[in-house]
Amino acid sequence: xxxxxxxxxxxxxxxxxxxxxxxxxxxxxxxxxxxxxxxxxxxxxxxxxxxxxxxxxxxxxxxxxxxxxxxxxxxxxxxxxxxxxxxxxxxxxxxxxxxxxxxxxxxxxxxxxxxxxxxxxxxxxxxxxxxxxxxxxxxxxxxxxxxxxxxxxxxxxxxxxxxxxxxxxxxxxxxxxxxxxxxxxxxxxxxxxxxxxxxxxxxxxxxxxxxxxxxxxxxxxxxxxxxxxxxxxxxxxxxxxxxxxxxxxxxxxxxxxxxxxxxxxxxxxxxxxxxxxxxxxxxxxxxxxxxxxxxxxxxxxxxxxxxxxxxxxxxxxxxxxxxxxxxxxxxxxxxxxxxxxxxxxxxxxxxxxxxxxxxxxxxxxxxxxxxxxxxxxxxxxxxxxxxxxxxxxxxxxxxxxxxxxxxxxxxxxxxxxxxxxxxxxxxxxxxxxxxxxxxxxxxxxxxxxxxxxxxxxxxxxxxxxxxxxxxxxxxxxxxxxxxxxxxxxxxxxxxxxxxxxxxxxxxxxxxxxxxxxxxxxxxxxxxxx
Numbered sequence: 084x085x086x087x088x089x090x091x092x093x094x095x096x097x098x099x100x101x102x103x104x105x106x107x108x109x110x111x112x113x114x115x116x117x118x119x120x121x122x123x124x125x126x127x128x129x130x131x132x133x134x135x136x137x138x139x140x141x142x143x144x145x146x147x148x149x150x151x152x153x154x155x156x157x158x159x160x161x162x163x164x165x166x167x168x169x170x171x172x173x174x175x176x177x178x179x180x181x182x183x184x185x186x187x188x189x190x191x192x193x194x195x196x197x198x199x200x201x202x203x204x205x206x207x208x209x210x211x212x213x214x215x216x217x218x219x220x221x222x223x224x225x226x227x228x229x230x231x232x233x234x235x236x237x238x239x240x241x242x243x244x245x246x247x248x249x250x251x252x253x254x255x256x257x258x259x260x261x262x263x264x265x266x267x268x269x270x271x272x273x274x275x276x277x278x279x280x281x282x283x284x285x286x287x288x289x290x291x292x293x294x295x296x297x298x299x300x301x302x303x304x305x306x307x308x309x310x311x312x313x314x315x316x317x318x319x320x321x322x323x324x325x326x327x328x329x330x331x332x333x334x335x336x337x338x339x340x341x342x343x344x345x346x347x348x349x350x351x352x353x354x355x356x357x358x359x360x361x362x363x364x365x366x367x368x369x370x371x372x373x374x375x376x377x378x379x380x381x382x383x384x385x386x387x388x389x390x391x392x393x394x395x396x397x398x399x400x401x402x403x404x405x406x407x408x409x410x411x412x413x414x415x416x417x418x419x420x421x422x423x424x425x426x427x428x429x430x431x432x433x434x435x436x437x438x439x440x441x442x443x444x445x446x447x448x449x450x451x452x453x454x455x456x457x458x459x460x461x462x463x464x465x466x467x468x469x470x471x472x473x474x475x476x477x478x479x480x481x482x483x484x485x486x487x488x489x490x491x492x493x494x495x496x497x498x499x500x501x502x503x504x505x506x507x508x509x510x511x512x513x514x515x516x517x518x519x520x521x522x523x524x525x526x527x528x529x530x531x532x533x534x535x536x537x538x539x540x541x542x543x544x545x546x547x548x549x550x551x552x553x554x555x556x557x558x559x560x561x562x563x564x565x566x567x568x569x570x571x572x573x574x575x576x577x578x579x580x581x582x583x584x585x586x587x588x589x590x591x592x593x594x595x596x597x598x599x600x601x602x603x604x605x606x607x608x609x610x611x612x
Contacts, residue, residue: 123581125207131241131261135435138246139213140164140215141175141192144226148250148334151177151186155348158198163205170205174198180283182217182374189254192247193216193262210262212527213247215254217495217572219374220450222258223430227423227458228342237335238271238358238369244430246437256439256447262345263369264357265295273362278303280357282348283542286391289355303359307366307511311395320399329396329405335368337410340384341418342376343461349387351558356557368392379586380460381530384410389582411469420462427455435474452490474585477529483611487527487589494523499593501525506543506601507571512591514552515599524592525602526557530585535612538589540577551596557588566595571603 115473130137140163143151148160174195184190192213196203205211216222225242232239241259247254261267268275278296285291287308293299307326313319325483339347346610347354347370354372359365386397386406396402431451435444465473479485490512492501500515501523512525538554544565551564554576563574580587589609591602 085290102514119344127207127241127261127266130206130208131243134245134433134436135245136244136256136291136433137165137259138248140248141194142250143175146176148186150249151175153182154570155185156192156196160199163194163196165205168202168205171195172198172203178212179215179493182215184217184496186249188496189215189217190249191257195262205265208261209266210261210264212262213245214258214260214374216256216258216374219258220493221447221454222256222434223427223454224376225258225260225373226343226430227426227499228376230368230426231342231417232335232338232370235334235338235413236269237331237338238367240267240371244434244437245602255443256434256437258374263294263371268295268358272358272360272367274360276360276465277359280304282353282355282357284353285323286352287357288391294356296359298609305355308391311391313395316399317401319395320401323392323396323399326366327392327396328360328363328367328547329402330409331367331398332392333402333405333409334413335370336397336406337413338417339370340387340410341414341461342373343379343382343586344370344376344560345379345382346372346375348390348551349393350382350389352390377454377457377461378588379528380457380464380469381586383582383585384465384468414465414469418462418465420459423458424455427451427458441588446559476532476585477609479609479611484607485529485611486605487529487607487609490525490527490591492523493526494521496594497521497523499523503604504601505561509601510604511543511601512604512607513599513601514591514593516593516595516597520550520594520596522592522594524590526588526590528586528588529578529609531579531587531609532585535577535579536587537575537577537610537612539573539606539608539610541571541573541589541606542569542591543571543601543603545599547600549597550593552591552593552595552600555590555592557590565600566598573606 150159155177161173161175163170163173176193177190178193182191191456195210196205197209229239229242238436243259245257245259253290265275270547278298279294280291281294281470282291287304290301310322310326313322336349339349345351346353348559350369356369357370358369360366397406434447461474477485497516497520498518499521500517502513504511504513514523540554542552542565544552547566547569553564554574556578559578565572593600
């Protein structure tokens with residue numbers, strides 16, 4: 084792409100900077116309120132645009148609580164109070180993958196209003212997701228990113244915020260997300276009776292979970308897979324164009340890259356929906372699970388090749404050209420820093436009025452400052468890449484060692500102590516469990532060229548009777564860990580960077596119900612092999 088852009092890329096960078104600086108008027112937030120303008124306004128629009136944070140009071144009997152403890156993902160009946168509205172016989176179950184938490188902590192909920200009461204709705208919604216956002220402490224990433232996808236003409240769920248109580252226990256702030264069901268499909272497609280598939284850590288070359296449609300053979304998915312396997316690029320594009328909305332897919336891929344949605348389809352074959360629209364007889368990808376966006380500012384803007392579909396399409400000249408065009412257009416017209424930060428400020432103002440505990444609001448404000456800086460850095464990095472300027476990788480010494488900095492704290496379980504201390508004459512990153520199970524880490528983001536590497540360091544532990552502490556990179560599974568009472572010991576994590584995306588998040592992690600760990604700062608380094 085860099086060679087193809089040339090002087091035009093530099094021109095687009097200048098225009099993009101002007102837009103991002105606010106020299107040209109940004110598009111209205113509602114310029115594209117639904118794909119193709121098909122969605123009709125309903126009461127749910129007011130819910131998702133409400134400047135006040137709604138409170139959902141969920142009431143479950145002891146029997147249904149016990150049932151959820153035995154089978155968390157099976158619907159039970161509950162009562163839900165929202166303002167003056169009382170909904171009875173609501174289907175309730177727990178949800179989440181990496182963010183899953185049990186009833187006694189801060190569970191995420193799926194509320195299906197018509198599961199046991201046919202025809203029951205909440206503001207024209209039949210289903211709503213209440214996500215605990217334990218992996219996004221700003222509570223704002225999904226809210227910002229889904230709106231950008233919709234601005235780009237790509238289907239995405241509407242998002243707002245809510246307070247939740249369970250049997251009188253205040254669970255705090257949640258992210259409320261529109262369910263991807265027939266009501267959602269009706270807003271974005273001419274026909275909502277088609278097959279809707281769900282992809283989680285799998286590509287289309289395996290059987291997908293099916294959420295809608297009566298034809299369960301998945302012949303349409305296999306046809307798309309077959310088209311991806313056509314050897315001749317020109318013939319492949321013609322066949323793909325007949326089965327897939329290629330223009331919308333190019334926009335989908337470009338937005339995943341612009342928002343650095345590293346956990347989506349095109350970069351990780353994860354978190355997506357695939358819909359076969361009977362009216363066009365074509366398939367469309369729908370984004371999902373965007374709580375980790377904006378974290379990796381250096382992700383390459385080259386056409387992403389991880390997924391079967393993206394690789395098949397973008398290895399054709401027509402597909403690559405289409406992606407290039409959509410990336411540049413969306414960077415200029417949609418991915419505007421002034422628009423994103425204004426939305427961020429508006430959402431934060433709403434949360435300030437939600438009567439949150441002072442310490443929680445202060446943490447959201449702190450994390451939002453970090454998010455704002457990441458978004459600005461991503462805007463800059465994309466502009467530089469459009470001008471042919473590549474990201475600067477981590478600098479290694481002649482010995483093959485590099486010492487990363489800018490460590491930040493992060494947690495999604497418990498109430499840990501995370502601080503930087505001096506112990507045994509060493510500067511150290513410290514994590515201590517407090518009040519039950521703790522899952523926390525110190526992290527930093529680096530950019531690496533493809534190759535073999537080792538993340539290494541010295542750690543000390545105390546009082547860890549279960550679980551442990553270790554080193555890894557985000558996205559890799561845990562390997563060596565230490566626990567108990569241990570003096571300073573060496574740990575290492577070997578990993579490979581295979582693609583030009585290059586952003587790697589180093590993780591000093593702790594996962595245990597008690598105890599503490601120290602990571603010797605001077606010993607934390609990356610070794611190039």
